[in-house]
Amino acid sequence: MKVNFYATLRAIVGQKTVEIDPLPGMTAQQIVEKVITVYPALCPELLDENNHFQDHMKFFINGREAIYMEDKMNTVIHLDDKVDIFPPVGGG
Numbered sequence: 001m002k003v004n005f006y007a008t009l010r011a012i013v014g015q016k017t018v019e020i021d022p023l024p025g026m027t028a029q030q031i032v033e034k035v036i037t038v039y040p041a042l043c044p045e046l047l048d049e050n051n052h053f054q055d056h057m058k059f060f061i062n063g064r065e066a067i068y069m070e071d072k073m074n075t076v077i078h079l080d081d082k083v084d085i086f087p088p089v090g091g092g
Contacts, residue, residue: 001079003035006086009046013039022077028059028066029073031083046085060084 002017010016020034032053036043048054053073059066061075062082069075077083 001031001077001081001083003031004082004084006084007089008087009042009085012041012045022079026077027071027074028061028077028083029053031077032059032073032085035085045087056088058084058086058088 001020001022003020004017005013005015018035018038020031020038022031022034026034029052032046033051036046046054046057053059053066059073060083061069061077063084066073066075
């Protein structure tokens with residue numbers, strides 16, 4: 001499965017896209033945790049002190065933000081889903 005990173009997160013992983021090997025039935029939260037095992041520098045960026053996905057970060061599944069999905073970060077990710085993770089974007 002490909003996971004895409006943007007902005008400051010891309011600099012941490014050193015590339016736009018990383019490949020992970022998810023287990024069947026993994027949730028969005030578990031995908032984040034799996035990515036962190038490979039890129040531990042992402043931990044303070046993506047997880048809060050309770051190991052939950054940071055409220056201000058963005059996790060999209062097939063172009064839809066996980067927080068607006070019924071199961072939020074407990075949404076099951078399928079191998080053909082498009083996953084994008086990025087920090088909040090500001091500008092003017």
